[in-house]
Amino acid sequence: GENVEQHPSTLSVQEGDSAVIKCTYSDSASNYFPWYKQELGKRPQLIIDIRSNVGEKKDQRIAVTLNKTAKHFSLHITETQPEDSAVYFCASPGSGYSTLTFGKGTMLLVSP
Amino acid sequence: NAGVTQTPKFQVLKTGQSMTLQCAQDMNHNSMYWYRQDPGMGLRLIYYSASEGTTDKGEVPNGYNVSRLNKREFSLRLESAAPSQTSVYFCATVTTQGGDTQYFGPGTRLTVL
Numbered sequence: 001g002e003n004v005e006q007h008p009s010t011l012s013v014q015e016g017d018s019a020v021i022k023c024t025y026s027d028s029a030s031n032y033f034p035w036y037k038q039e040l041g042k043r044p045q046l047i048i049d050i051r052s053n054v055g056e057k058k059d060q061r062i063a064v065t066l067n068k069t070a071k072h073f074s075l076h077i078t079e080t081q082p083e084d085s086a087v088y089f090c091a092s093p094g095s096g097y098s099t100l101t102f103g104k105g106t107m108l109l110v111s112p
Numbered sequence: 113n114a115g116v117t118q119t120p121k122f123q124v125l126k127t128g129q130s131m132t133l134q135c136a137q138d139m140n141h142n143s144m145y146w147y148r149q150d151p152g153m154g155l156r157l158i159y160y161s162a163s164e165g166t167t168d169k170g171e172v173p174n175g176y177n178v179s180r181l182n183k184r185e186f187s188l189r190l191e192s193a194a195p196s197q198t199s200v201y202f203c204a205t206v207t208t209q210g211g212d213t214q215y216f217g218p219g220t221r222l223t224v225l
Contacts, residue, residue, distance in 0.1 A: 009152070034213070043202065043216040044155065089154060096170065097162035098143050098206045100214060104154040 002027045006090050006103030013080050014111055021106045023090035024072040030092040033066060033073045034100070038087045047088075048075070080110045114138055116217035118203050124223045125193045133188040133220050135203030143206040144186035145170075145214065146178060148199040155202065161186055193224045 003026040013019050023033075034049035050057045050064045050073065057064050061080075066073040077084055087107050091100040119134045135144065145160040157170030161180040175197060177189045190197060203217040 006154075036214075043218050044214075045216070046213045049213070094157065094170075096157075096160055096168055098212065099145070099157055099160055099170065101157075101171075102155040104152060 002030065002092055002094055002101040004090060004092055004101050004103045006106055008106060009104065010107045010109070012109045012111065015080060015082060017080055019075075019077045019080055019084070019108055019110075021075045021088055021090070021108070022072060023074070023092075023103050024070075025092045026071070027092070028068075028071065032093055033064065034091050035062075035064060035075050036089045036091065036102075038089065038105075040086070044089060077108075080108075082110050082112055084108060085110045116203055116205055116215050118201075118217040118220050120220060121218070122221050124225065125190075126225050127194060129193050130189070130191050131193065131222075132190075133201055133203075133222075135186045135188070135217055136184050137203075137205045137215075137217075138184065139205060139207070139215065140183070141205035141207045141215070142183070144180065145204040145206070146176075146186070146188045147202045147204065148172065148197075149202060149219075150199050158188065158201075193222075195224045198222060198224045 006023045031052040036044040037047045038044040061078050063076045087105045089105050090103040094101040116137045142163050146158040147155040156172050159178040161167045164183045179187045201220045204214040
């Protein structure tokens with residue numbers, strides 16, 4: 001089955017800095033790569049996703065890049081704010097019907 | 113429109129007790145999923161139901177059973193709870209095939225003593 005590795009496990013930045021989280025995947029046939037944000041005590045929620053026919057997608061301060069050759073994709077957050085503090089999960093398609101395999105998560109802490 | 117709901121929110125069990133976690137959705141989605149979340153382990157798929165009447169094992173199915181009662185409801189049962197099943201359980205739904213957005217419920221925090 002698909003294996004997704006996510007780095008780093010924790011990331012501390014100052015407000016206004018940029019943050020980058022990277023994931024690698026094993027199945028070269030994977031074609032969909034979402035990112036979920038989970039605030040403390042809350043449910044995971046999709047923040048951005050990318051399909052394999054594009055290399056980059058942006059939505060205001062967040063962007064995702066995809067390198068299919070190297071089998072990795074990254075989440076970029078610019079001008080970080082304290083409310084960006086959360087756990088971020090990457091994912092790629094699993095072996096079952098519309099299933100996802102998630103990375104182990106990155107705890108992002110943005111200090112004022 | 114409540115989205116995805118789960119009951120109960122919290123539960124404490126003793127080893128060997130049984131319980132059923134309930135999940136319901138009013139989004140008319142076809143596929144439903146049960147995950148467990150443990151510190152440092154991310155979200156791991158327990159069971160899923162691609163459509164009404166079907167269920168399949170995920171990554172960590174041992175110790176669990178599921179029932180897709182109808183299109184709206186998908187329950188997870190622990191027949192004989194063990195401390196290793198202490199976790200936060202999330203239900204999720206997906207509307208279409210091919211990796212579309214998963215919508216998560218609020219979660220159930222389960223402690224097994």
